[in-house]
Amino acid sequence: MMSNNTGIRRLLENARFEVLPTATIAEKVLASVPRDTTLTVTASPAKPLDATLGMAERLRAEGYRVVPHLAARMINGRNELAEIVDRLRQADIDAIFVPGGDATPGEGHYTSAVELLDDLATIPHSFRQIGVTGYPESHPTIHDDVTIQSMWDKRRHATHIVSNMTFDAAGTAKWVRRVRARGVSQAILIGLPGPVERAKLLTMGAKVGVGESLRFLTKQKGVFARIAAPGYSPEAFLQKLVRTADEPAMKIEGLHLFTFNQVAETQAWREQLLASAR
Template identity: 30%
Template sequence: MSPLECDTSPGSGLLKDFSLEITGKDLRDLQQAVAGIPRGTRVNITFLANEDASVRVHAAEVIKNLGFRPVPHISARRLASREELGSYLAALAAVGATEDVVVVAGDPAQPAGPFEDSLAVLTGGDLTAYGVRSVDIAGYPEGHPKIPDEVLWQAIRDKTEALRAQELSYAIATQFGFDAGAVVRWIERLRGEGIDAPVRIGVPGPAGVQRLLRYAKRFGVSSSASVVQKYGFSLTGLLGTAGPTRFIADLQSAIDPAVHGEILVHFYTFGGVRATAEWVRTARAE
């Protein structure tokens, strides 16, 4: 089926196996949204600087008990020692939550310990020792404000090689963005690099426009007038809300599995788990 022949409704294709991202503070919201989220859904747990590891471990346990698949983040530069990483993985293993993880470098400019970047964690041998079987690594379809594009591409190549060498399953989870065209072009280059792993496209869940713009600024995501207009909201309508309907429809119309491979959607909920779950439930029913 060619891209132009694809069903472009938001409920088709891309939403068949979505994932969510929450913080340890979002558990109550997640519990209240359980009925609207398919069992087995992947739920990522962010690695916040102001949260103790026990908060993330507790979140992973709750997520698993709710019938979902916990996917804890590991932030390389926030780890003060290899012992801290081992302790964290051991605690996650104790609640059955190490099979799937996300490994990122993290925001600090200087590492708190021995891990300079995510590659250092991936090659250290700690992950497989604690039962990790699948790893998500980061991708930046619209670039990174502090890292040159070619450095980002080399990082993906290096991490892919390291994961393949350990025979670990892996996928690439992207930063959220507003420009579907940029995402598709990035996927095409990724496939051109010979990287055929599944890609989880980061998408903001429905939220207030001001909140979306704040997060965009925080994470260096382009939010120019032309880009956000494509997404479906105007900078003059700051008091309104915006959802991902147009963005996902644009992706759906452009994605051809024969060319782009396995493409999934990963929702950044930004504290709105119930709103995101309801949006997905409605879109999948259309």
């Protein structure tokens, strides 16, 4: 039985699933994930952004609330951004997540999430939620000072901060407190890898570039080992995090679960923990 059942239940009920826009993911989602689950669809420089947008449209048409990732460095300036905004409006998609992305920006493309967000503020849109990235653990290629400044710059546009993948509950709690001490007040979703099978994880990991979460893994030494190690436990992380999450001033709204497209396994795990917490 998990401790602090009310807090655990709130985090799990407000968990969203990150999926990669592969050929089979829609069928997997439809077979195992309830329609009231929020899904985020990653963007990858290995695929055109249309793969992300097309999958988001398909899942939205099936009744899911969908959050496409608009990787800034994959978008060629304001005109293309305006077209994407209109396309998502027609699909009744009212939430986006804006990372910088791993692509090398071409001529005329945005070079950062801040640039895209500045332009988005000048375009009429119907997005109720705009998420940006936070880094509880150091980014493998960006200095901590830069990530901190970037979050401060993006706060005026964002409604949510979505943390990158994290394994250190105590470090995450300290990070949340530092964010609040700087005067950043947006709600936070904690990025957490769900339970994954080692063989499937390694198979997905071999497909370098299929999604931002996997690209992050290939850069972060030891992350595969941390997920796949026998001692890794999302439940233990939640037990430690919930004490901070229960503080209203911290505004930890829920979880962003990295599923690596193992959506059936992730949903079964969530249902089991919810049943225990009830």
